[in-house]
Amino acid sequence: MENLKRTVTCGELKASDTGKIVILNGWVHRKRDHGGISFINMRDHSGITQVVVDETAEESFKAIAEGLKYEYCIAVQGTVRTRPPEMVNPDMPTGEIEVSASLIAVLSACDTLPFMIDQRSDARDDLRLQYRYLDLRSFSMQKNIRIRGEAMFRAREYLRQEGFCEIETPTLIRSTPEGARDFLVPSRIHAGKFYALPQSPQLYKQLLMVSGFDRYFQIARCYRDEDARGDRQLEFTQIDMEMSFVSKDDVFRVTEGMLVHMFRRTLGVELPAAFPRISWEEAMDSYGSDKPDLRFDLKLRDFAPYVEAGSFSVFKDVLAQGGAVKVLVAPGCAGYSRKQITGLEEVAKTYKAQGLAWAKVTAGGLEGGVAKFYEASAAQITRDLEAREGDLLLFVGAPKNIARLSLGAVRSRLGKDLGLAKQDEFKFAWIVDFPLFEWNEDEKKWDAAHHMFSMPQEKYLSTLEQNPGEVKGDMYDLVCNGCEMASGSIRIHDPEIQKRIFAIAGYSLQDAEQRFGFLLNAFRYGPPPHGGIAPGFDRLVMLMCGETTIRDVIAFPKNTVGVSPMDEAPSDVEQKQLDELRLKTVTEEGTQSRKCADGT
Numbered sequence: 001m002e003n004l005k006r007t008v009t010c011g012e013l014k015a016s017d018t019g020k021i022v023i024l025n026g027w028v029h030r031k032r033d034h035g036g037i038s039f040i041n042m043r044d045h046s047g048i049t050q051v052v053v054d055e056t057a058e059e060s061f062k063a064i065a066e067g068l069k070y071e072y073c074i075a076v077q078g079t080v081r082t083r084p085p086e087m088v089n090p091d092m093p094t095g096e097i098e099v100s101a102s103l104i105a106v107l108s109a110c111d112t113l114p115f116m117i118d119q120r121s122d123a124r125d126d127l128r129l130q131y132r133y134l135d136l137r138s139f140s141m142q143k144n145i146r147i148r149g150e151a152m153f154r155a156r157e158y159l160r161q162e163g164f165c166e167i168e169t170p171t172l173i174r175s176t177p178e179g180a181r182d183f184l185v186p187s188r189i190h191a192g193k194f195y196a197l198p199q200s201p202q203l204y205k206q207l208l209m210v211s212g213f214d215r216y217f218q219i220a221r222c223y224r225d226e227d228a229r230g231d232r233q234l235e236f237t238q239i240d241m242e243m244s245f246v247s248k249d250d251v252f253r254v255t256e257g258m259l260v261h262m263f264r265r266t267l268g269v270e271l272p273a274a275f276p277r278i279s280w281e282e283a284m285d286s287y288g289s290d291k292p293d294l295r296f297d298l299k300l301r302d303f304a305p306y307v308e309a310g311s312f313s314v315f316k317d318v319l320a321q322g323g324a325v326k327v328l329v330a331p332g333c334a335g336y337s338r339k340q341i342t343g344l345e346e347v348a349k350t351y352k353a354q355g356l357a358w359a360k361v362t363a364g365g366l367e368g369g370v371a372k373f374y375e376a377s378a379a380q381i382t383r384d385l386e387a388r389e390g391d392l393l394l395f396v397g398a399p400k401n402i403a404r405l406s407l408g409a410v411r412s413r414l415g416k417d418l419g420l421a422k423q424d425e426f427k428f429a430w431i432v433d434f435p436l437f438e439w440n441e442d443e444k445k446w447d448a449a450h451h452m453f454s455m456p457q458e459k460y461l462s463t464l465e466q467n468p469g470e471v472k473g474d475m476y477d478l479v480c481n482g483c484e485m486a487s488g489s490i491r492i493h494d495p496e497i498q499k500r501i502f503a504i505a506g507y508s509l510q511d512a513e514q515r516f517g518f519l520l521n522a523f524r525y526g527p528p529p530h531g532g533i534a535p536g537f538d539r540l541v542m543l544m545c546g547e548t549t550i551r552d553v554i555a556f557p558k559n560t561v562g563v564s565p566m567d568e569a570p571s572d573v574e575q576k577q578l579d580e581l582r583l584k585t586v587t588e589e590g591t592q593s594r595k596c597a598d599g600t
Contacts, residue, residue: 010026028071039052049094164241209244215244237538288326334360347406358394426543437504457474
């Protein structure tokens with residue numbers, strides 16, 4: 001192999017290299033034989049070079065070339081030459097040249113492929129994950145993983161320039177409630193006790209602020225035992241940050257600067273220096289979502305002012321019961337069929353709406369659906385809503401949050417169906433003024449909306465306990481193109497305020513000490529005011545790559561049921577391992593399936 005070690009990569013040869021003798025290493029990407037001439041497209045991580053075995057070559061050499069199959073790993077020695085003008089491929093970086101082979105060596109053979117290696121695999125997801133090492137050879141996956149690596153480097157580069165210290169926090173920690181199920185790790189030494197894998201480094205990064213490190217970051221691996229989906233995995237990565245003596249404006253400035261740097265240096269894309277800020281209430285009212293896609297400007301409007309003048313009793317009843325009636329103007333959709341409208345109604349029903357009312361805007365006013373109930377006020381309605389002929393009005397009357405969420409989901413569907421969002425556009429925004437608490441109807445108690453360490457806004461401190469549902473937290477989310485990209489808050493550093501939050505959320509001091517005692521103890525020793533944020537790195541790279549699932553930007557992800565088809569994780573383990581941990585397994589029905597060696 002030493003004599004066949006590559007001198008250039010397959011993507012770097014140009015016309016200026018004509019006449020050079022080179023050695024290439026890579027894979028047979030495509031191959032075709034024409035009248036005694038073999039053309040081999042040879043691929044490595046950098047691109048493709050066309051290799052030619054001429055008809056004047058010796059028969060034994062031709063036989064080697066003809067015996068090559070897709071994805072054989074080969075070494076080629078040859079001379080660079082320019083292609084004839086009619087053979088130049090302008091779509092290929094190496095399209096002006098080809099390599100006339102003088103030697104070909106097979107470094108390793110390849111079995112029949114389960115799918116073709118191409119720009120992008122069209123194989124089923126389960127097959128792609130089973131043969132992930134082959135899927136990763138595709139140009140799209142090579143591009144995505146390399147963008148991921150570059151973006152990670154640029155994040156580190158910026159944060160180090162800003163004075164952040166990169167610190168690793170433990171992977172084996174104490175189990176603490178953070179909103180999702182923990183992955184538990186049994187201890188062999190301490191029988192019957194468990195470590196947990198971190199859902200986030202939240203408590204540790206706050207302890208680092210108590211420790212005086214001032215600015216911390218970590219490209220942190222996090223683990224949550226929850227259902228997987230397109231933008232969620234059991235294990236994921238976040239850019240974890242925490243800062244002392246800051247307000248949310250300071251956190252925003254650092255995060256915006258980091259993203260501007262990442263996008264500029266990784267993609268050559270310029271983001272605005274500062275992102276707009278939208279209150280949670282405004283986001284829900286205008287977009288029906290706390291992570292709105294701002295690439296298109298469809299907004300939900302309040303239809304309540306027009307309900308009383310109409311004769312549609314359903315909407316009147318909704319308002320009488322304290323609900324809301326929201327309307328959305330769907331541009332140019334008056335031609336939608338009843339089937340298409342029903343499809344949008346099913347979207348609304350997913351979010352518990354009872355139905356989706358509609359009316360079409362015509363030259364003569366409103367027609368169809370609920371139009372007959374608003375004939376007298378049709379002109380005012382269309383004027384106030386700035387609706388034009390050919391538009392479709394869509395209505396939801398329901399309890400306030402259901403009305404907003406369900407019509408917001410319809411808005412998102414229309415954005416996709418009508419092609420309103422540009423794929424190469426990135427619209428970031430801060431969502432602020434979140435409720436600190438949310439009502440848990442099942443348990444009849446208040447829960448922390450994010451986590452129990454977020455600081456209430458100062459104006460609510462004197463009245464926290466009087467009406468928890470009205471309290472706004474010093475919390476913030478960063479959203480982009482309909483995805484939540486980051487979440488953070490200014491933290492509670494005053495132990496007395498922390499005790500009040502625990503009490504409202506139903507935690508006794510004893511419970512709090514048991515679950516968070518090490519943090520509360522640390523807060524007795526002069527903790528600084530501090531705050532932070534944790535951008536989801538996988539989702540961020542997903543957007544940068546123009547993908548729709550984070551599986552396509554993670555080298556070895558799990559599927560939608562948390563399984564790795566490639567190495568069949570999770571798997572059974574040997575009884576000896578269970579015995580060492582003093583564990584036994586049971587079936588789903590609850591009966592014992594395996595016993596420890598001692599019979600327990």
